[in-house]
Amino acid sequence: MYENARYKEIAVLKEIAELLNEGTETKTVLAEVLSKLLHVTGLHTGWIFLIDEKGSHQLVAHESLPPALANNNHRRMCNGDCWCVNRYYNRKLTKATNIIECKRIEEAIEEKAGATFDLTHHATVPLRAGDERFGLLNVGSPNKTHFQQEELDLLEAIAFQIGTALKRIKLTQREQEMVLIAERNRLARDLHDSVNQLLFSLSLTARAGIEMSEANDVKQTFSYLQDMAQEALGEMKALIWQMKPQGLENGIASAITGYAEMLGLEIETKVTGIVCLPGKVEEALWRIGQEALANCKKHAETKEVLLTFTGSKESVIMSIEDNGCGFHYDNNLEIPSLGLKSMKARTDALNGTFFLTSTPGIGTKIEIHIPI
Incomplete structure (x- = not known):
């Protein structure tokens, strides 16, 4: 038995x-x-x-x-x-x-x-x-x-x-997270060393074409090519930033501030409390910050942005606020854009709380509360 x-x-x-x-x-x-x-x-x-x-x-x-x-x-x-x-x-x-x-x-x-x-x-x-x-x-x-x-x-x-x-x-x-970070950094280096340099060369070539050409229609064509190359360079620079944030080693506030400046935004940063964030929280805040600042650049019709961090032993609060055109938003309705949904999803994944307020003519504010 x-x-x-x-x-x-x-x-x-x-x-x-x-x-x-x-x-x-x-x-x-x-x-x-x-x-x-x-x-x-x-x-x-x-x-x-x-x-x-x-x-x-x-x-x-x-x-x-x-x-x-x-x-x-x-x-x-x-x-x-x-x-x-x-x-x-x-x-x-x-x-x-x-x-x-x-x-x-x-x-x-x-x-x-x-x-x-x-x-x-x-x-x-x-x-x-x-x-x-x-x-x-x-x-x-x-x-x-x-x-x-x-x-x-x-x-x-x-x-x-x-x-x-x-x-x-x-x-x-x-x-797996470390492998993904390493791969993302490798791709960022490759893009900087190859595509980024090609676009820079194209911009220089177009500029030379403008100076060497006498016909106005040819000059306009080269000017158009130069503008497109410059725009593509800007997009590529932003993409490389997203893949390999410069300054994240100095803290999330520093990284987001640097990204805003790279986008041409005028950002004011206020930090209260000192806290060491877990890697997943820092990564999520970085991605949310990127998306929020990109929205400011594309839609807010203003360059002025306020970034606020409040840290404690229990949680971290990040808010990004602009005084731009704003839009109609009802908390009882579904979040209106894919970017905002992505921000909320990242917040929810860490048991955090996502707040969005926006008023036409006054501006938009995104606030993230994440327990740590």
């Missing part, structure tokens, strides 16, 4: 290890692993929280949650605190723990929020790899109020596997 149980445990670990080894996207991997775990162990319900350094949790995978927990788009699971998350954050929960009475379920019962399908307790297991922590795995079944030690040992082994896979995915994503 003991050997059969050991063989089953090894088979479970093997199946889950195979899933974890193949996955590259966190939420997809965790959803598949949770489903497989419940199937092979005979448990009914489970959910996984990822928890950041500040103790904020995110529901990233769930299976067969009762209506009391699933109602209103899992609001009860996404908001508020609970015993297991608090204990995890305070580093008092370090191993698979036998049944925990679920505060979320107790509150749902008290509030008569829906059926619980007799789920009253759950086991909880921290997800970690070495000293690095990622969140919690919670599992339970209707009317189950106790886990055997062997069950907890298996859950803990699986949790270690999940933690190791999460670390691998994190490192892989970081490596």
